[in-house]
Amino acid sequence: MPTAHLYTDAEAAAHPRVAAVFADIRATRNSDFINNFWRALANQPALLERTWASLKEVMVAPGTLDPLTKELIYIAVSTINACTYCIHSHTAAARAKGMSDDQHAELLAVIGMASETNAIANALQIPVDPEFQVT
Amino acid sequence: MPTAHLYTDAEAAAHPRVAAVFADIRATRNSDFINNFWRALANQPALLERTWASLKEVMVAPGTLDPLTKELIYIAVSTINACTYCIHSHTAAARAKGMSDDQHAELLAVIGMASETNAIANALQIPVDPEFQVT
Amino acid sequence: MPTAHLYTDAEAAAHPRVAAVFADIRATRNSDFINNFWRALANQPALLERTWASLKEVMVAPGTLDPLTKELIYIAVSTINACTYCIHSHTAAARAKGMSDDQHAELLAVIGMASETNAIANALQIPVDPEFQVT
Amino acid sequence: MPTAHLYTDAEAAAHPRVAAVFADIRATRNSDFINNFWRALANQPALLERTWASLKEVMVAPGTLDPLTKELIYIAVSTINACTYCIHSHTAAARAKGMSDDQHAELLAVIGMASETNAIANALQIPVDPEFQVT
Amino acid sequence: MPTAHLYTDAEAAAHPRVAAVFADIRATRNSDFINNFWRALANQPALLERTWASLKEVMVAPGTLDPLTKELIYIAVSTINACTYCIHSHTAAARAKGMSDDQHAELLAVIGMASETNAIANALQIPVDPEFQVT
Amino acid sequence: MPTAHLYTDAEAAAHPRVAAVFADIRATRNSDFINNFWRALANQPALLERTWASLKEVMVAPGTLDPLTKELIYIAVSTINACTYCIHSHTAAARAKGMSDDQHAELLAVIGMASETNAIANALQIPVDPEFQVT
Numbered sequence: 001m002p003t004a005h006l007y008t009d010a011e012a013a014a015h016p017r018v019a020a021v022f023a024d025i026r027a028t029r030n031s032d033f034i035n036n037f038w039r040a041l042a043n044q045p046a047l048l049e050r051t052w053a054s055l056k057e058v059m060v061a062p063g064t065l066d067p068l069t070k071e072l073i074y075i076a077v078s079t080i081n082a083c084t085y086c087i088h089s090h091t092a093a094a095r096a097k098g099m100s101d102d103q104h105a106e107l108l109a110v111i112g113m114a115s116e117t118n119a120i121a122n123a124l125q126i127p128v129d130p131e132f133q134v135t
Numbered sequence: 136m137p138t139a140h141l142y143t144d145a146e147a148a149a150h151p152r153v154a155a156v157f158a159d160i161r162a163t164r165n166s167d168f169i170n171n172f173w174r175a176l177a178n179q180p181a182l183l184e185r186t187w188a189s190l191k192e193v194m195v196a197p198g199t200l201d202p203l204t205k206e207l208i209y210i211a212v213s214t215i216n217a218c219t220y221c222i223h224s225h226t227a228a229a230r231a232k233g234m235s236d237d238q239h240a241e242l243l244a245v246i247g248m249a250s251e252t253n254a255i256a257n258a259l260q261i262p263v264d265p266e267f268q269v270t
Numbered sequence: 271m272p273t274a275h276l277y278t279d280a281e282a283a284a285h286p287r288v289a290a291v292f293a294d295i296r297a298t299r300n301s302d303f304i305n306n307f308w309r310a311l312a313n314q315p316a317l318l319e320r321t322w323a324s325l326k327e328v329m330v331a332p333g334t335l336d337p338l339t340k341e342l343i344y345i346a347v348s349t350i351n352a353c354t355y356c357i358h359s360h361t362a363a364a365r366a367k368g369m370s371d372d373q374h375a376e377l378l379a380v381i382g383m384a385s386e387t388n389a390i391a392n393a394l395q396i397p398v399d400p401e402f403q404v405t
Numbered sequence: 406m407p408t409a410h411l412y413t414d415a416e417a418a419a420h421p422r423v424a425a426v427f428a429d430i431r432a433t434r435n436s437d438f439i440n441n442f443w444r445a446l447a448n449q450p451a452l453l454e455r456t457w458a459s460l461k462e463v464m465v466a467p468g469t470l471d472p473l474t475k476e477l478i479y480i481a482v483s484t485i486n487a488c489t490y491c492i493h494s495h496t497a498a499a500r501a502k503g504m505s506d507d508q509h510a511e512l513l514a515v516i517g518m519a520s521e522t523n524a525i526a527n528a529l530q531i532p533v534d535p536e537f538q539v540t
Numbered sequence: 541m542p543t544a545h546l547y548t549d550a551e552a553a554a555h556p557r558v559a560a561v562f563a564d565i566r567a568t569r570n571s572d573f574i575n576n577f578w579r580a581l582a583n584q585p586a587l588l589e590r591t592w593a594s595l596k597e598v599m600v601a602p603g604t605l606d607p608l609t610k611e612l613i614y615i616a617v618s619t620i621n622a623c624t625y626c627i628h629s630h631t632a633a634a635r636a637k638g639m640s641d642d643q644h645a646e647l648l649a650v651i652g653m654a655s656e657t658n659a660i661a662n663a664l665q666i667p668v669d670p671e672f673q674v675t
Numbered sequence: 676m677p678t679a680h681l682y683t684d685a686e687a688a689a690h691p692r693v694a695a696v697f698a699d700i701r702a703t704r705n706s707d708f709i710n711n712f713w714r715a716l717a718n719q720p721a722l723l724e725r726t727w728a729s730l731k732e733v734m735v736a737p738g739t740l741d742p743l744t745k746e747l748i749y750i751a752v753s754t755i756n757a758c759t760y761c762i763h764s765h766t767a768a769a770r771a772k773g774m775s776d777d778q779h780a781e782l783l784a785v786i787g788m789a790s791e792t793n794a795i796a797n798a799l800q801i802p803v804d805p806e807f808q809v810t
Binding site for chain 6: 541543544546573575576577587594595598599603609610612613616617618619621622623624625626628630632640642643646647650651653655656657659661662663664668669671672
């Protein structure tokens, strides 16, 4: 159960700012599906507008990282932050962008390996080698 | 200051199992540089051997994700786990594998965006849409 | 499913130390409702007593932060620690203490913004400005 | 040491988009001081602009939570995310907005208490009481 | 719902590498029960083999920490990482290895106490006493 | 640098409640050394008293877990919470209570292994086996 109301399509249609974002999500994704994350954010139009605008800029606009790579990074962050919703939504998004079963499995291996060495390095409080200085 | 001793080259040379791993690190990376992480793990040869073997399998062996993508994922995980050492070592590794300043900046944008939506989705306890079910 | 037994009212009544804490919770909150957190802690009377005493001192006793502000902070911590139970219980508590929908939405915006900049600052390993030194 | 270059004032002045954000930070805060976070973000003007615009909207624009309360929430999130830089910068900001030593101490007590019960509730996997359902 | 397929016994039997690991799990544990973690890892035989080999080396092979102590540590880590699955599986494993209700309760008390002081120490950014230096 | 003042012995002596806790720490530990954690908590006598009382009850009072096991669990939690101060103070405490280098190395192996499987299990969102139900 969520801690805030999830807007139905009818409720969204009654709020112009929410309706405008929902329309842009549908147009940008070329799909009628609005997932629950946006239906929950609809409670605060300003947060809804800002979050969707940022997501479009970060995840949709062309850049130097390809869309699938950005989804893999998103899954990695969501996993360590233990965000069940985000793990599911971005794993689905990555598959929709072409992630193969083998790529998913390799992603898991890297996430697991990094978590293992992160914990060991933190427990050992290993001093940073001066060779890593890049600036 | 670390919580365990860092092996010098002379100390490593005196322990055959440690010496063998250090030699393989040098050969695999084609560099004489052994970073502090391995010098700290040298206190437990079994952990040193297993960790290096896993890292070679996960990060060095060819697969369906390219080496730079794996480094970007590693940085993302290390950032959320707040591992100072690992953030530095893998940012340096990513640069050595060709990460540009623009790619680094986009990586940061994705990590930040994911962390923001992770927190909001968790605070809202948003139920997973059935459309995300993939199995 | 929990990893320990949840005490029913009948079971609590049969253990004097548990019964005493349950009675104090009811008296302090002026409500007959005992939520599952305390029913699970009842397995260890010492932990139950100490945790309830601390909670009364920290969250109920008057101080320089008002009760609603303390609940907002509690939600923020629970969100980053990904504690589903605590997010629900303290969001309900905050609403009972007067949190409006707009305040909830602003809370989410701050939690999200902080998480985003936390991740970016950690990834960049930004040195602390000496101007921030306060002691 | 940071993982990216920190822009000096001279370097910022040479990049119009960076210079514009730095000027707005100075005008908004009515202070000449630009802290290192923004000097590091200057490497990516788009991220710098978006992050500053969001921060102004979330932390500076008037709303239903007062500025000090928002800083306390920011400190709480930064603490759990183990962001050394953010803990320092937002503790300084909270003091500048009037946080007393007693309020700081109470904030710590709430953060500590929440972390303790978060861990216990997660370890016990306590089921959410239906009474907490708010939607 | 998982984000990858869970292998049935029939599917495992059809993949020699998966079948071999499942057989070794059964032989090592002297039980026919294969829990879902391994059924999910079966999608990537290399990750399955490596993870099981590591788990046998770390958790099953004799060492200087007894098996129950290692399970308690595993529960502690899983709790802070908010891994619902791992909390359940390792709490069950600890009980199977003799963890009493009192030991479970003391474990919770230590995990809670550590989380509380971790948060307070991080919020205060307390400098490490030179007396703690051990190397 | 800390975010609050560290009490010197002279300052502590001037505050009766602080002086009483410091005296009890010294008597309990049979040592004149007061580490910085308590010197920072001295800013809030109530928090200082409550935290020390809890620590004595959880870590010092006899129970069903031996003192060294409790320190190992404390290190594990502190590592995942990325608390530099606590990792150092409790690693030193564990050594003082007899932790050998081999035990430290095995502790690291368990912490690393748990973190790896936690991340993989979370990324896979593996459903909990009904066999793990214990209540």
